[in-house]
Amino acid sequence: MDKVELEVRVRYVETDQMGVAHHASYFTWMEAARTELLRLKGLPYKELEARGYFLPVREAFCRYRRSLQYDNIAVVEVELLELKGASLKLGYRIYKKNDRKIAAEGYTMHPFVDKNGKIVKVPDFFKKLFGE
Amino acid sequence: MDKVELEVRVRYVETDQMGVAHHASYFTWMEAARTELLRLKGLPYKELEARGYFLPVREAFCRYRRSLQYDNIAVVEVELLELKGASLKLGYRIYKKNDRKIAAEGYTMHPFVDKNGKIVKVPDFFKKLFGE
Amino acid sequence: MDKVELEVRVRYVETDQMGVAHHASYFTWMEAARTELLRLKGLPYKELEARGYFLPVREAFCRYRRSLQYDNIAVVEVELLELKGASLKLGYRIYKKNDRKIAAEGYTMHPFVDKNGKIVKVPDFFKKLFGE
Amino acid sequence: MDKVELEVRVRYVETDQMGVAHHASYFTWMEAARTELLRLKGLPYKELEARGYFLPVREAFCRYRRSLQYDNIAVVEVELLELKGASLKLGYRIYKKNDRKIAAEGYTMHPFVDKNGKIVKVPDFFKKLFGE
Numbered sequence: 001m002d003k004v005e006l007e008v009r010v011r012y013v014e015t016d017q018m019g020v021a022h023h024a025s026y027f028t029w030m031e032a033a034r035t036e037l038l039r040l041k042g043l044p045y046k047e048l049e050a051r052g053y054f055l056p057v058r059e060a061f062c063r064y065r066r067s068l069q070y071d072n073i074a075v076v077e078v079e080l081l082e083l084k085g086a087s088l089k090l091g092y093r094i095y096k097k098n099d100r101k102i103a104a105e106g107y108t109m110h111p112f113v114d115k116n117g118k119i120v121k122v123p124d125f126f127k128k129l130f131g132e
Numbered sequence: 133m134d135k136v137e138l139e140v141r142v143r144y145v146e147t148d149q150m151g152v153a154h155h156a157s158y159f160t161w162m163e164a165a166r167t168e169l170l171r172l173k174g175l176p177y178k179e180l181e182a183r184g185y186f187l188p189v190r191e192a193f194c195r196y197r198r199s200l201q202y203d204n205i206a207v208v209e210v211e212l213l214e215l216k217g218a219s220l221k222l223g224y225r226i227y228k229k230n231d232r233k234i235a236a237e238g239y240t241m242h243p244f245v246d247k248n249g250k251i252v253k254v255p256d257f258f259k260k261l262f263g264e
Numbered sequence: 265m266d267k268v269e270l271e272v273r274v275r276y277v278e279t280d281q282m283g284v285a286h287h288a289s290y291f292t293w294m295e296a297a298r299t300e301l302l303r304l305k306g307l308p309y310k311e312l313e314a315r316g317y318f319l320p321v322r323e324a325f326c327r328y329r330r331s332l333q334y335d336n337i338a339v340v341e342v343e344l345l346e347l348k349g350a351s352l353k354l355g356y357r358i359y360k361k362n363d364r365k366i367a368a369e370g371y372t373m374h375p376f377v378d379k380n381g382k383i384v385k386v387p388d389f390f391k392k393l394f395g396e
Numbered sequence: 397m398d399k400v401e402l403e404v405r406v407r408y409v410e411t412d413q414m415g416v417a418h419h420a421s422y423f424t425w426m427e428a429a430r431t432e433l434l435r436l437k438g439l440p441y442k443e444l445e446a447r448g449y450f451l452p453v454r455e456a457f458c459r460y461r462r463s464l465q466y467d468n469i470a471v472v473e474v475e476l477l478e479l480k481g482a483s484l485k486l487g488y489r490i491y492k493k494n495d496r497k498i499a500a501e502g503y504t505m506h507p508f509v510d511k512n513g514k515i516v517k518v519p520d521f522f523k524k525l526f527g528e
Contacts, residue, residue: 012299012309013156013292015149017202022145023453024423028277031420035276035335045276046335057419061457067513070149071299071310117463144431144441145424155321156291160409163288167408167467177408178467189287193325199381203431203442249331277418281411281466288409334413 002130003079004040006033007097010072020067021074026104027060030092033076034108037090041129053123055088055110062106066096073097080130086119087111134262135211136172138165139229142204152199153206158236159192162224165208166240169222173261185255187220187242194238198228205229212262218251219243266394267343268304270297271361274336284331285338290368291324294356297340298372301354305393317387319352319374326370330360337361344394350383351375398526399475400436402429403493406468416463417470422500423456426488429472430504433486437525449519451484451506458502462492469493476526482515483507 006029014025038045048055068074075095082089087109094104111119112126138161146157170177180187200206207227214221219241226236243251244258270293278289302309312319332338339359346353351373358368375383376390402425410421434441444451464470471491478485483505490500507515508522 009296011292011296012148013154013295016144017147017149017151018450018452019149020452023456024145024420024427027420027423028275031277032273032275044335046333054414056414056416056463057460059457059459060419061455063455064453067452069310071308141428143424143428145427150318150320152320155324156288156295159288159291160407163409164405164407176467178465186282188282188284188331189328191325191327192287193323195323196321199320201442203440276412277420279413280408281413281415283413286409 003077004033004037006036006076006078008032008074008076010068010070010074012070015070020069021072023062023064026062026064026094026106029074029076029094030060030062030078030090030106030108033078033092034090037078038129043126043129048126052115053120053126054113054115056113057108058087058111059109060106061108062104064104066101066103068094068096068103074103075100081107083122083127083130083132086121088122135209136165136169138168138208138210140164140206140208142200142202142206144202147202152201153204155194155196158194158196158226158238161206161208161226162192162194162210162222162238162240165210165224166222169210175258175261180258184247185252185258186245186247188245189240190219190243191241192238193240194236196236198233198235200226200228200235206235207232213239215254215259215262215264218253220254267341268297268301270300270340270342272296272338272340274332274334274338276334279334284333285336287326287328290326290328290358290370293338293340293358294324294326294342294354294370294372297342297356298354301342301344307390307393312390316379317384317390318377318379320377321372322351322375323373324370325372326368328368330365330367332358332360332367338367345371347386347391347394347396350385352386399473400429400433402432402472402474404428404470404472406464406466406470408466411466416465417468419458419460422458422460422490422502425470425472425490426456426458426474426486426502426504429474429488430486433474439522439525444522448511449516449522450509450511452509453504454483454507455505456502457504458500460500462497462499464490464492464499470499477503479518479523479526479528482517484518
């Protein structure tokens with residue numbers, strides 16, 4: 001259960017004049033998927049923020065393999081890649097639902113920061129969510 | 133000087149598969165234009181927020197007349213329509229720069245609210261900016 | 265069945281520094297809801313485009329009543345308001361799912377246009393979808 | 397002149413509830429910057445599309461160093477990193493204009509594709525733009 005899937009339907013606004021989903025949209029889908037991962041782990045991200053911890057993005061990467069069209073359902077799979085020191089690394093795979101062919105894959109890396117933007121160690125309650 | 137113009141170049145991400153600028157983008161350009169209006173009036177919006185006042189959107193309207201394409205330069209004209217009680221109403225006209233033909237027109241209405249989201253009267257220093 | 269509901273979870277990217285969903289996002293949710301309306305009527309919008317008809321936005325209006333926060337589930341209700349001549353008018357109501365309190369309401373108006381951008385009458389097959 | 401700078405003012409809509417520019421916006425600024433690079437090279441991207449060539453994104457990467465706030469002016473510097481076979485690689489550096497401190501850096505990689513989405517060699521007229 002360190003892997004979670006979220007379905008996202010490609011919105012018209014997310015297409016561009018090439019007739020496919022714009023590449024920047026994929027990063028917002030990854031973000032929505034990690035929101036689900038934390039929710040299913042029992043700690044919705046807004047609760048994490050309420051506790052004074054934030055997960056800004058330090059690095060974001062995506063490799064695009066096959067385009068997605070308007071109204072396609074994309075399946076965004078997210079999993080924990082690494083959790084140590086002060087940072088969290090998540091990996092993503094995005095499929096087209098109907099044929100399960102891969103559309104893109106990528107990762108994001110996040111430091112843990114407090115309300116003042118200072119980098120802090122991964123809190124213990126967070127490690128426990130992932131059995132670490 | 134109660135009217136200000138802002139030039140905006142249509143970004144690729146702002147197009148959709150119809151090959152034109154997506155209608156929701158126009159509202160973000162209007163927003164950028166009112167940012168310029170306040171700056172030129174001497175009160176950047178971020179300073180207004182720093183003073184504890186916010187201008188959320190209560191109403192937003194746009195009528196689209198001619199489409200805009202990727203890389204077109206749009207001129208967004210904004211002017212004060214009304215300032216009374218607790219609210220501000222602004223009007224917008226969006227032109228295509230090269231032929232000055234109108235692309236869209238609209239308005240937004242904004243209540244003044246404080247940090248707690250409570251509606252408050254238009255502050256005097258704000259009225260003075262517009263000679264009212 | 266001339267009314268359809270779509271649930272949308274507010275994404276982090278859709279918030280702004282006021283801590284609420286940005287007003288332009290509502291127009292993209294309305295768009296997603298009319299996509300569902302057409303699908304449930306039996307004519308997905310992409311099929312309409314495949315038949316050579318497009319529904320650009322002529323007018324868009326939204327009145328915002330209560331803000332929506334990150335991770336809230338918004339219910340977007342869409343219904344046919346008018347279908348005549350060459351145009352379609354749809355009405356929307358957006359609720360916060362957990363308390364069913366209204367967050368916003370609005371409408372969009374769309375001309376029917378062909379591949380060349382020429383305005384055309386509402387096609388008969390479209391009228392039939394709505395029993396008109 | 398294989399390096400070009402574009403100034404972008406951070407829009408309100410581009411902020412999120414963390415109070416800074418959202419990470420996905422950086423990719424749209426990079427896109428706007430490469431539009432300028434091609435324009436200054438004498439071949440606006442829309443002309444490239446008119447000639448039947450497209451530059452979808454194959455890879456996109458960004459490392460975020462310091463956050464950008466609403467109304468900050470960001471300077472997006474773009475330069476050619478590689479042009480060979482069927483692909484173009486561009487590098488980016490994003491500065492905060494007022495202190496010239498780096499905010500982010502990244503790259504994008506693009507295959508050349510034709511109207512049918514088939515990958516094709518970098519056309520000669522494109523190589524010449526960059527003196528290759």
